[in-house]
Amino acid sequence: MKTMLVLSMGALLLAGTLSAQTPVPEWQAGVDKVKNLIQSNPAQASEEAGELLKGKNKKNVDLVTSVAHVYLDAGKITEAQEYLAMAKKANNKDPKVSVLEGDIALAQKNIGQACQLYEQAIYFDPNCKEAYLKYAQAYKSASPTQAIEKLEQLKAVDPNCLEADRELAEVYYSGNRFGKAAEMYAKFIDTPLATEDDMLKYAFALFLNHDFEKSLQVAQKGLQKNARHAAFNRLVMYNNTDLKRYEDAEKAADAFFNASDRADYSYLDYRYYGALLSALKKYDKAIIEYGKALDKDDTQVDLWREISDAHEMNNNYAEAIAAYRKYYDALAKEKKTPETLFQLGRLYYGQGTSSDSLAVQPADRKLALQSADSVFTLVSEQAPDSYLGEMWRARTNSAMDPETTDGLAKPYYEKVMDMLLSKNEPKYNSALIECYSYLGYYYLLKSDYPTSKEFWNKILAIDPTNATAKKALEGIK
Numbered sequence: 001m002k003t004m005l006v007l008s009m010g011a012l013l014l015a016g017t018l019s020a021q022t023p024v025p026e027w028q029a030g031v032d033k034v035k036n037l038i039q040s041n042p043a044q045a046s047e048e049a050g051e052l053l054k055g056k057n058k059k060n061v062d063l064v065t066s067v068a069h070v071y072l073d074a075g076k077i078t079e080a081q082e083y084l085a086m087a088k089k090a091n092n093k094d095p096k097v098s099v100l101e102g103d104i105a106l107a108q109k110n111i112g113q114a115c116q117l118y119e120q121a122i123y124f125d126p127n128c129k130e131a132y133l134k135y136a137q138a139y140k141s142a143s144p145t146q147a148i149e150k151l152e153q154l155k156a157v158d159p160n161c162l163e164a165d166r167e168l169a170e171v172y173y174s175g176n177r178f179g180k181a182a183e184m185y186a187k188f189i190d191t192p193l194a195t196e197d198d199m200l201k202y203a204f205a206l207f208l209n210h211d212f213e214k215s216l217q218v219a220q221k222g223l224q225k226n227a228r229h230a231a232f233n234r235l236v237m238y239n240n241t242d243l244k245r246y247e248d249a250e251k252a253a254d255a256f257f258n259a260s261d262r263a264d265y266s267y268l269d270y271r272y273y274g275a276l277l278s279a280l281k282k283y284d285k286a287i288i289e290y291g292k293a294l295d296k297d298d299t300q301v302d303l304w305r306e307i308s309d310a311h312e313m314n315n316n317y318a319e320a321i322a323a324y325r326k327y328y329d330a331l332a333k334e335k336k337t338p339e340t341l342f343q344l345g346r347l348y349y350g351q352g353t354s355s356d357s358l359a360v361q362p363a364d365r366k367l368a369l370q371s372a373d374s375v376f377t378l379v380s381e382q383a384p385d386s387y388l389g390e391m392w393r394a395r396t397n398s399a400m401d402p403e404t405t406d407g408l409a410k411p412y413y414e415k416v417m418d419m420l421l422s423k424n425e426p427k428y429n430s431a432l433i434e435c436y437s438y439l440g441y442y443y444l445l446k447s448d449y450p451t452s453k454e455f456w457n458k459i460l461a462i463d464p465t466n467a468t469a470k471k472a473l474e475g476i477k
Contacts, residue, residue, distance in 0.1 A: 027052065027063050035070045046079075053086070061087055061094045068100050072107060080104055095121035095128040102134065111138050115146075127157060129164075136167045144175045162188040166198065173201055178209040189218075196222065196229075203235050212239045230256065230263035241276045249276050267296035271303060274310070283314040301330040308347070317351035317360065317368070338383035345375030345392060353399050372396045387419045391431060394438070404442055413438045429462045440472060449476050 030052040037045035068083035087097045102117030121131035132154035136147040154164045169184035185202035206215035216239035222232040233256035240249035270293035277286035290307045304327035311320035352369035354360045380389030394412035401408040417435040420428040440455035459469040
């Protein structure tokens with residue numbers, strides 16, 4: 001079910017988080033000035049940087065690398081490399097220099113070299129959290145295992161590192177390991193480090209891990225801060241639907257579809273809404289929403305089955321059959337199993353035995369039962385070891401011969417009886433009783449009382465309290 005919003009944290013946000021933990025240096029204002037001038041007046045920015053890095057400041061690795069990062073963040077790699085060279089002259093074993101060089105390599109899409117340089121920074125200073133985190137970010141997609149390993153190394157150095165928890169949550173989430181992701185989000189979600197995006201991912205991770213109650217709580221917490229947040233409203237609808245709290249889900253659906261900002265609706269949204277409306281027995285409206293889901297993604301063939309179910313629950317068998325045929329025809333060959341074919345036969349049977357005489361005319365009823373018989377015949381051929389095809393052929397033929405005058409169902413009930421007796425399992429007793437009941441009644445109508453009594457007694461052997469069998473035997477006496 002699938003517009004799950006996967007929102008990633010940027011390197012700049014991470015850098016801001018780390019720097020916020022230390023006092024702002026006196027030269028920071030000068031760096032900010034260079035940053036503000038880079039795009040609008042690059043020549044003046046260069047002059048300001050030159051003034052800032054005069055004299056002993058050339059040896060200030062923190063300052064030089066900060067200026068380099070300003071140029072790197074502006075996409076000016078050549079200038080960043082020039083300042084990298086200056087930082088190396090100042091102290092090429094400072095871990096911040098290795099991190100800077102790694103960042104430049106990463107900007108040039110050389111992940112392997114970047115991570116080697118982050119490793120070098122860790123070698124120079126095993127407590128360099130920034131290097132661990134950037135290594136993990138670089139490998140998050142390319143090699144999640146290596147990213148996790150590096151973050152676990154950081155947790156060994158600093159067990160209370162919330163930034164590591166956040167990155168672990170991101171890696172697990174991206175790898176669809178939603179249980180682990182939720183576990184890591186929980187470690188920092190109530191701290192200032194957590195953003196609205198983190199809360200959203202946490203709620204989705206819980207939802208995708210089927211922890212609907214907790215996901216609902218987190219989503220509702222998100223709505224307390226922003227009641228028009230589309231993704232949180234979506235999750236409240238989803239979770240309440242899965243929790244079968246349909247009235248609450250309907251309210252959430254109204255908020256999602258009618259009172260949310262920048263909502264981007266997916267097929268899954270309409271599908272959930274259709275399922276919700278079906279649960280509320282608003283089948284006509286459900287079918288409309290399923291149709292919207294198909295408009296969004298017509299490859300989701302299961303929607304035709306759900307449309308069929310809604311029509312069936314609304315006693316619209318003709319529409320249910322038409323929708324199910326679209327579903328069945330769209331299935332891949334390997335999915336056209338006896339079970340999926342059986343459901344089509346069951347729909348034809350439902351139409352043929354419907355109590356709604358206005359919706360189903362006698363001619364349509366007869367044709368539907370004939371179609372059901374044809375389908376169940378195919379089911380029997382495709383699954384010869386199963387009794388269900390023959391059992392439903394028996395029921396269908398019985399419906400075509402409601403007075404049992406022609407005994408149309410007799411050969412099929414006899415075949416089912418033989419199949420089930422050979423299995424010799426108690427779980428088939430109810431099906432055997434159905435067979436014996438039909439055959440007992442058939443022979444009773446034929447005035448073959450001894451044979452009829454045999455079948456009624458077979459029923460009593462299984463169920464000594466069976467009222468129908470007792471009554472039949474009393475009548476024969």
